[in-house]
Amino acid sequence: MPRIAKFTRSVMADKLSEVFKGFGYEGASLSLLAEAVELSKASLYHHFPGGKEDIAAHVLAHSGAKLQRLVLGPLSGKGAGEGRVKASLEGTAKYYDGAVPICLMNSLLLGEGRSLFGARIKGAVDAWAKGLGAAAADSGFSKADAESWATEAIERIQGSLILCRVQGSRKPLEACLKLLAEDLAD
DSSP: OOOOOSSOHHHHHHHHHHHHHHHHHHHOOHHHHHHHTTOOHHHHHHHOTTHHHHHHHHHHHHHHHHHIIIIIHHHTSSSOHHHHHHHHHHHHHHHSOSSSOOOHHHHHTSTTHHHHHHHHHHHHHHHHHHHHHHHHHHTTOOHHHHHHHHHHHHHHHHHHHHHHHHHTSSHHHHHHHHHHHHHHHO
């Protein structure tokens, strides 16, 4: 008989996410995943019958809901474009949590994960760029400049996340988000 999970599905998703962030899709073994949620591999299969792909899909959906709530939602909210971008940037700081923030989407794109989840991840990034661009245009940028800035903003955020890993600190992300907010004030 499978063990009953000690954690809710949401808490399990957070714990499983850390394994994928640290090891990528291919490196996240079922042993590591089961250990993260304090279950046996058999019990983990009971909760996720599709195995590692099912686990990763659950984690990605959980992360996607968090991205929608914290980062994308503010971009389509009410108010001035600059305020919406700033709210989204504040949400970005919360989305990439932890002392050393790591991008789950980037980690899942390693190896086989690219073919399994690449289209979903690209859709999320495209929605992020579109939302940033629309809010930047509402804050006074030309449409072309807003779209260019939005693409560059995501590139800068992702680059800062690499530096966070290299430096073992979240300071590069915080500095990046501060500079992006200042871009709108100029």
